Amino acid sequence: MTHRRMAALAVLVVLVPVLAGAAAPAPECPRLREAFAAMPFKMVTIQTASKTLAVRVKAADTSDRLAGGFQCATPAEIQRHLILFDFGNEIVAQFHMRNVPAPLDIAFIRADGRIFSIFRMEPSPTQLYGPMGPFRYALEARAGFYESQGIRQGEARMGLPTAH
Numbered sequence: 001m002t003h004r005r006m007a008a009l010a011v012l013v014v015l016v017p018v019l020a021g022a023a024a025p026a027p028e029c030p031r032l033r034e035a036f037a038a039m040p041f042k043m044v045t046i047q048t049a050s051k052t053l054a055v056r057v058k059a060a061d062t063s064d065r066l067a068g069g070f071q072c073a074t075p076a077e078i079q080r081h082l083i084l085f086d087f088g089n090e091i092v093a094q095f096h097m098r099n100v101p102a103p104l105d106i107a108f109i110r111a112d113g114r115i116f117s118i119f120r121m122e123p124s125p126t127q128l129y130g131p132m133g134p135f136r137y138a139l140e141a142r143a144g145f146y147e148s149q150g151i152r153q154g155e156a157r158m159g160l161p162t163a164h
Contacts (some may be wrong), residue, residue, distance in 0.1 A: 029099065038065065084137060106139065
């Protein structure tokens with residue numbers, strides 16, 4: 001075996017367990033997947049300067065659902081769904097993306113419905129994301145959703161959710 005082939009084999013021996021471990025689901029995924037599946041659907045409206053958008057969202061409104069969000073979701077689920085986190089009152093908190101397979105956009109919304117912060121979150125084992133200030137709602141969507149709909153922070157308002 002040539003030196004070059006031995007080096008390539010050594011790299012594979014090191015990387016295969018690392019790659020296999022990265023692809024393995026987190027032990028908490030079954031519980032988080034159950035929380036995602038149990039989220040009821042609600043309708044919200046988002047009012048911009050030029051239009052009103054009616055959006056069907058999954059509602060994260062219990063402690064299990066709030067903890068779950070898009071954790072352990074599939075990329076297809078992220079493309080199909082939006083998740084509205086309702087904390088009941090205004091809080092200061094941060095979100096993580098440890099078990100999320102794709103970037104997300106997130107909008108932070110005050111209790112009066114004003115969307116005051118929107119930004120992109122990238123999958124990361126350590127990064128935390130949160131706005132400057134308290135919020136009652138957070139609306140997670142696939143990356144690019146807000147821009148594609150013309151929704152800008154400080155210029156849009158969310159109508160309160162209704163059962164669907």
